Amino acid sequence: MSETPTLEAPVPASPPLARYTRVPSPWLKVLWPVAALILLLLFDLIFVPHFFRVSVSQGHLSGSLIDVFRLAAPVMLVSVGMTLVLATGGVDLSVGAIMALAGAVAARLMVAAPDGANLSPWLAALAALGVALLCGAWNGALVAMLDIQPIVATLVLMIAGRGLAMEFIGSGYVDVHGALFNRLHGYVLGLPAAGLLALLVFAATGAFARGTSAGLLIEATGANKVASRFAGVNVVLVTFLTYVFCGFCSGLAGLVAAADIQKANAIHTGMYLELDAILAAVIGGTSLIGGRFSILGALIGALLIQTLTTTLTYKVPVEYTLVVKAIVVLAVCLLQSDTFRRKVFGGRAVA
Secondary structure (H helix, E strand, O other): OOOOOOOOOOOOOOOOOOOOOOOOHHHHHHHHHHHHHHHHHHHHHHHOHHHHOOEEEOOEEEOHHHHHHHHOHHHHHHHHHHHHHHHOOOOOOOHHHHHHHHHHHHHHHHHOOOOOOOOOHHHHHHHHHHHHHHHHHHHHHHHHHOOOOHHHHHHHHHHHHHHHHHHHHOOOEEEOOOHHHHHHHOEEOOEEHHHHHHHHHHHHHHHHHHHOOHHHHHHHHHHOHHHHHHOOOOHHHHHHHHHHHHHHHHHHHHHHHHHHHOEEEOOOOOOOHHHHHHHHHHHOOOOOOOOOOOHHHHHHHHHHHHHHHHHHHHHOOHHHHHHHHHHHHHHHHHHHOHHHHHHHHHHHOOO
């Protein structure tokens, strides 16, 4: 009796070799902003050689590089908070107004209290940070609890925040002084204290986001709120806390900006900084639709934007600086796009 032949399942063909090399995603997020920063520094080395001159003056380092580190502190602080908000699928347009409001509150409590009971700089700064936290909580409540579109919710405070700041100190400049603001304006180990503070906030935020489950919860919330809710993630609380943290970072940036010029101003402080913060986060690899973020990338993006701004002041007429800045930022954002790289470089691009 003949045996019944058995049918064997065909062995699937092994997949073809990838046509391009995949870089681990943590490094991929910062690849293009790092490349852009290096190219920009090479341009400075060739065309603005004094950009790299660093000297010691009055016991601390000085020069264009040091100025970049100092001036980048506000956008560095705001961008770290903005990065987490963007990662949840939201956006905060009120960060510049919160900066102005924090500086105005501190100045009013220190030197412009109507009853003469002026607070110490430390208490005034704590009160300013408390107001910034309340602003973040307001935004978070509107977005997370009342389900209002983030652009609309934060646009309200973007307008009202500066109005409140003008109510506190008017439209002029008000002096801020005291040991706290002198320290923020000063230097530590020869480096600007403001820049070091921003690095400390970045390091602490990165350690918390990647060293705990917080980062995963934020990414899950931004990627798919419905699925995250069914998986047990408290989407409302996660979203709310990211806006609160963004408000805190904005308030801290407002104090740093006031300390830098030793004055608070309700109109000019933080003007258009929300755009720089969003750009820094996006350049660094954070997705505008949520679910993907890079703290390190936001730091590099902030430094890139400030380096570009400083470079343009040396080589480009004032009336063209914003146009050139927009072109450079657009180029980096396009290089961050997988679709753009595939269409331009084909399958050989780094993915």
